[in-house]
Amino acid sequence: MAKTSAKKLEKPVEELSYEEALTELEGIVGTLEDEQNPLEESMKLFERGQALVARCSVLLEAAQLKVQKLAGESVVAFEEESE
Amino acid sequence: MQPTLFSSNHLTVSQLTFHIRKQLEGDPILQDVWVEGEISNLSRPNSGHIYFTLKDKNASLRCMMWKLDAARLRVNLQDGMAVEAHGKITVYEPQGSYQLAVNIIQPKGEGALYQEFLRLKAMLESEGLFDVERKRPVPELPHKIGIITSQTGAALRDMLNTLRRRLPLVQVILAPSPVQGVDAPPALVNALQSLNKQNPDVILLARGGGSIEDLWAFNDERVVRAVADSKTPIICGVGHETDFTLCDFAADLRAPTPTAAAELATQTTIDDLHDLLSTLYTRLFSSTVNLFAEQKAVLSALIARLRYASPERGIRADAQHLDELSRRALSALTHRIQLNAATVDGISKRLQSLNPEGILSRGYAIITRKEDGAVVSKVSQARGEMKVRVSDGEFEVKK
Numbered sequence: 191m192a193k194t195s196a197k198k199l200e201k202p203v204e205e206l207s208y209e210e211a212l213t214e215l216e217g218i219v220g221t222l223e224d225e226q227n228p229l230e231e232s233m234k235l236f237e238r239g240q241a242l243v244a245r246c247s248v249l250l251e252a253a254q255l256k257v258q259k260l261a262g263e264s265v266v267a268f269e270e271e272s273e
Numbered sequence: 274m275q276p277t278l279f280s281s282n283h284l285t286v287s288q289l290t291f292h293i294r295k296q297l298e299g300d301p302i303l304q305d306v307w308v309e310g311e312i313s314n315l316s317r318p319n320s321g322h323i324y325f326t327l328k329d330k331n332a333s334l335r336c337m338m339w340k341l342d343a344a345r346l347r348v349n350l351q352d353g354m355a356v357e358a359h360g361k362i363t364v365y366e367p368q369g370s371y372q373l374a375v376n377i378i379q380p381k382g383e384g385a386l387y388q389e390f391l392r393l394k395a396m397l398e399s400e401g402l403f404d405v406e407r408k409r410p411v412p413e414l415p416h417k418i419g420i421i422t423s424q425t426g427a428a429l430r431d432m433l434n435t436l437r438r439r440l441p442l443v444q445v446i447l448a449p450s451p452v453q454g455v456d457a458p459p460a461l462v463n464a465l466q467s468l469n470k471q472n473p474d475v476i477l478l479a480r481g482g483g484s485i486e487d488l489w490a491f492n493d494e495r496v497v498r499a500v501a502d503s504k505t506p507i508i509c510g511v512g513h514e515t516d517f518t519l520c521d522f523a524a525d526l527r528a529p530t531p532t533a534a535a536e537l538a539t540q541t542t543i544d545d546l547h548d549l550l551s552t553l554y555t556r557l558f559s560s561t562v563n564l565f566a567e568q569k570a571v572l573s574a575l576i577a578r579l580r581y582a583s584p585e586r587g588i589r590a591d592a593q594h595l596d597e598l599s600r601r602a603l604s605a606l607t608h609r610i611q612l613n614a615a616t617v618d619g620i621s622k623r624l625q626s627l628n629p630e631g632i633l634s635r636g637y638a639i640i641t642r643k644e645d646g647a648v649v650s651k652v653s654q655a656r657g658e659m660k661v662r663v664s665d666g667e668f669e670v671k672k
Contacts, residue, residue, distance in 0.1 A: 208442055209416065212549075219553050222560040223650075229568055236561040243554045250546055253441040257433060259424070260448045260467050268447055270433065 203238075203245040211249070215242040287366070294364035297371055303362040308334065308373060309381060312354045323350065327358060327373070335372040336360070342376045348484075355381040383485055390492055394519055397494070402501045403522040409506045411526055412474045414541040417444045419473035419505065421464045424449035428481040428510075428531035435535035439542045446471050452480040457490035462499040469505050475538050476503065478520060479510040479531035491518035500524055510534030555637050559650040566647055572614045579607060633664040643669070 203211060218239045222232060259268040284292070297303055310327035317323050321340030326333050336358060338346075350356075360375040397403065418436065422428050424447070436443060448464035451457045461478075468476055478500065480488065490496060491511045500507055500523040509524035510531040521527040528534035633639070640649040643658040658671050 212546075215553055215557075219556045219560065222564065223556065229565075232561065232564055236557065239557040243550060243557065246546075246550050249442070250543060250550065253543065255433065255437040255441045255443065255445060257445045257447065260446060260464070260471070263467065263470070265446060265471065268445075270430075 203241045206242075206245055208246060208249045208253075211242045211245045215239055215246065218242070286369075290364065290366045290369055293371075294366065297362050297364055300362075305359075305361065306373075307357055307359050309357050310334065310355070312350060312356060313352055315350055315352050325350070327356075335370060336375050337372055338375045338378070346378065348378070348380055350378065357381055357384055380484060380486075386485055386489065390519070393492065393494055393497075394522070397497060397519065397523070402497065407501070408525045411506045411508060411538060411540075415440075415443055415474035415538060417446065417471070417473040418538055419468040419471065419476040420445060420447045420479070421450055421461065421468060421476060422447075422479045422531065423452045426452070426481050428479050431481075431530075431532045432477060432479060432535040435532050436539060439536065440539040441543060442546075443539070446473060451490075453483065453487045453490055458493035458496050461490060461493075461496045465496075465499045465503055469503055473505055476505045476507045477510065477531070477534045477538055478507055478524065479528075479534050480512065481531060482513045482516070488512050488516060488518055491520040496520060497523045508534045508537050551637065556650070559639065559648050562648050563650060569614065569618070570645075576607065576611070576614070633662065638663050640670075 206214070218235050221227065222235055222239070227235065257268045257270060258265045260266075308327055310329050313326045313328055313333075315323070315325040321343060323338040323343045325336050327336050328334070338360075348354075348356075356378050357380075358373065358375045359377040360373045362371055363374045364371050401407070420429065420432060422432070429447070433445065436445060446468065448468040450460040450464040452461070465476070465478075478491075480491065488511055491509075497519040500509070500520050506525040507523075508526045508528055509518070509520045510528035510533055511518050511520060512530075514529040517527075526537055528537050639662040640655070641647060641660050641662070642649060642654070642656065643660060644656075647654065649655050649659060655672050658669055660667050660669055
């Protein structure tokens, strides 16, 4: 478990999608709650967790519906009519 | 035939009218008849009865509909509308006129369409296309949502607004398609197939309200089969609440309207996600605080034991040297442990400085035991007197 989380640490939070960040955060909270980890490892997990919370929060606040449309087999931007 | 000038066998107007009435109202054909024509002179007085004239190129027929029958009307009658009306011929004696007392009225052609609808429904049902076992669950938190509808209709705008309000995280892929007319069925089938290749989590197949003919593309056998064949779960929202199409039966989920389809596709909303994040943050925080509190207690106990242990016990030879060595060892060890304790202290302070007020102000609380100050995050940890910290202060509880 500690090993897998160490592996995940390699990816900067800024590059994570909401789903990825949330999944990792849930894993970290679970680890901190259920497992005996070395202090240092726990501290790292906590800091990573904090960064993930911030990342999720930013993504939720900034979320804007992305609308595209199919043109034949390709996907292109869709301009909505103004109301 | 010459009229007899002074016949003694004359009838009164009433008698004649009564005779005509008996003739007309006694004719079984005239008492159960469907008539096709165009509505004109439509009038709806306050009585609630409806009066109109049905006409075609060469003739016209006065019609009326009793209030009770009028209340059951499904269509909004208008002058010029071509309809099929069912009723019986009655005679209104005061005016010497006959009329059709209508009890059922429907747009022209609807009867035939409805028969076709029933035939197709029975056929596809017997093939198992509508079986409950075929229905797949729609995802609770979709990432990518496909939409098939007209690019210009209000349905699309309603759905996008609903998605934007409830879950703006999603990516929408629209497969525009005409939703009525002869081009609609093949275009809808094509849209279903193309959109499936984009691997969305769910597809919304939708159209705003309209007459049964307007919605007919969604009863087309090709479209219904394509819906049943879709590898992506489909939510069908066509027309209004009272409209049922065969696509509704073949889809994984039926929504009464396009807006409702968008709501059913977003069972988890952005508000739920905010709540989830707050919960995770609280758990992250309290689990770490607990962990460091435990570690600190362990270290404190070790320091105490080292201080009070007697290292001289058991030393026989070279007592002085060993004494010196053990003093140095004790000192070094104590120093290191104190350093460690200082680190833990620092970390604890940092944790405490990550002020959870933000969370507290949303209604969460931090509960600590009074006896040792430990944070209570599980029921099993709750005992004795405890302090409950909320956003503007704290109060005590007792277990």
